[in-house]
Amino acid sequence: MQYEPFSLDLRSPLSTAAGAISRRDGFLVRVERGGVVGLGEATPLPGWTESHEDCVAALAAGRRPESILGELDDAGRPSHPAARHGVELPVADAAARAVDESLAAFLADRDPPETVPVNATVGDGSVDATAEATREAVDEGFGAIKVKVGARDPDVDEARLRAVRDAAGDGVELRADANGAWDVGTAIRLIDVAADLDFAYVEQPLGASEVEAHADLRGRGVEIALDESVAALGPERIFDADAADVVVCKPMALGGPIRTLDVARRASQRGVKSVVTTTIDAVVARAGAVHVAAALPDRTACGLATGSMLADDLAPDPAPVEDGRIHVPEGPGLAGDAFAALRDPSG
Numbered sequence: 128m129q130y131e132p133f134s135l136d137l138r139s140p141l142s143t144a145a146g147a148i149s150r151r152d153g154f155l156v157r158v159e160r161g162g163v164v165g166l167g168e169a170t171p172l173p174g175w176t177e178s179h180e181d182c183v184a185a186l187a188a189g190r191r192p193e194s195i196l197g198e199l200d201d202a203g204r205p206s207h208p209a210a211r212h213g214v215e216l217p218v219a220d221a222a223a224r225a226v227d228e229s230l231a232a233f234l235a236d237r238d239p240p241e242t243v244p245v246n247a248t249v250g251d252g253s254v255d256a257t258a259e260a261t262r263e264a265v266d267e268g269f270g271a272i273k274v275k276v277g278a279r280d281p282d283v284d285e286a287r288l289r290a291v292r293d294a295a296g297d298g299v300e301l302r303a304d305a306n307g308a309w310d311v312g313t314a315i316r317l318i319d320v321a322a323d324l325d326f327a328y329v330e331q332p333l334g335a336s337e338v339e340a341h342a343d344l345r346g347r348g349v350e351i352a353l354d355e356s357v358a359a360l361g362p363e364r365i366f367d368a369d370a371a372d373v374v375v376c377k378p379m380a381l382g383g384p385i386r387t388l389d390v391a392r393r394a395s396q397r398g399v400k401s402v403v404t405t406t407i408d409a410v411v412a413r414a415g416a417v418h419v420a421a422a423l424p425d426r427t428a429c430g431l432a433t434g435s436m437l438a439d440d441l442a443p444d445p446a447p448v449e450d451g452r453i454h455v456p457e458g459p460g461l462a463g464d465a466f467a468a469l470r471d472p473s474g
């Protein structure tokens with residue numbers, strides 16, 4: 128196993144209620160299996176994964192991939208999800224390449240679709256900037272748009288939600304992500320506005336640990352999606368409390384593509400929908416997440432249109448967004464020969 132660090136700036140910071148994300152520091156990982164080099168990526172984001180420091184320590188030189196895969200916490204969840212993702216992805220990539228299948232086909236129970244629908248991500252901004260970003264997303268062909276809320280006064284967020292629906296028109300699926308910023312009173316108020324505007328879901332209205340309170344917010348005419356809660360407490364806790372209509376599944380936070388698909392399958396068995404998203408990852412992890420989305424048991428727009436947020440990347444994107452959809456790379460593995468230069472250990 129080899130890993131090398133990278134650092135990528137965002138074109139402009141993504142402003143959220145949990146702070147702005149302006150740079151992504153991670154690791155490109157290579158694992159060789161039976162003469163086949165698999166590619167992976169570990170890009171930690173505190174709040175969803177271990178710290179950068181803990182990720183480095185988990186990947187530290189000389190560690191065997193198997194030991195990283197097996198490192199679990201008391202609840203049986205990966206203790207270093209980003210590092211684990213950095214190992215599980217190349218192992219899966221190499222295995223898929225060895226049998227000449229795309230990663231999606233290798234992971235899925237059935238033939239994966241050729242494309243997956245994705246949502247545009249509109250960061251926090253003024254009412255005008257939010258409306259403008261929404262119009263741009265509609266013009267680009269997105270059929271689903273997620274807007275970040277919770278960073279501003281609730282009156283302003285209410286105006287922003289109305290501006291998004293106005294700018295998007297009736298046919299577009301809308302989502303709002305508060306990143307845990309609201310108290311129960313504010314959440315009820317904004318959830319009722321979102322329901323009135325026919326939003327599909329509100330993501331993480333309350334703090335990550337507030338499982339029961341989230342359960343109480345369901346059934347108000349807009350679905351409740353959980354993201355930080357899934358990363359912090361694990362999916363079982365969410366399922367057991369009936370706390371979510373939708374679980375946000377970030378492969379980087381859940382410990383890899385196979386783990387993520389396992390969570391999505393368990394969700395589906397419980398009637399809970401899954402949405403696969405990135406933590407604004409580089410191109411290798413994004414491609415991995417596209418394959419996971421293609422292998423999902425149900426079809427919902429995923430939060431994978433994050434590549435354009437980066438000013439630079441590790442390689443050209445083999446899975447760009449077109450008309451609100453991403454074409455799933457044909458393979459073998461992650462992206463056929465598209466990542467050949469990254470696979471070369473001397474490069």
Ligand SMILES: O=C(O)CCC(=O)c1ccccc1C(=O)O
Pocket residue numbers: 148172246247248273304306354375404405406407429430431432433
């Ligand atoms: O889901 C999306 O549309 C994009 C991904 C996204 O919003 C995100 C990106 C980095 C960290 C956290 C989040 C989040 O969903 O809260």
Ligand SMILES: [Mg+2]
Pocket residue numbers: 304306330331354355375
């Ligand atoms: Mg979120």
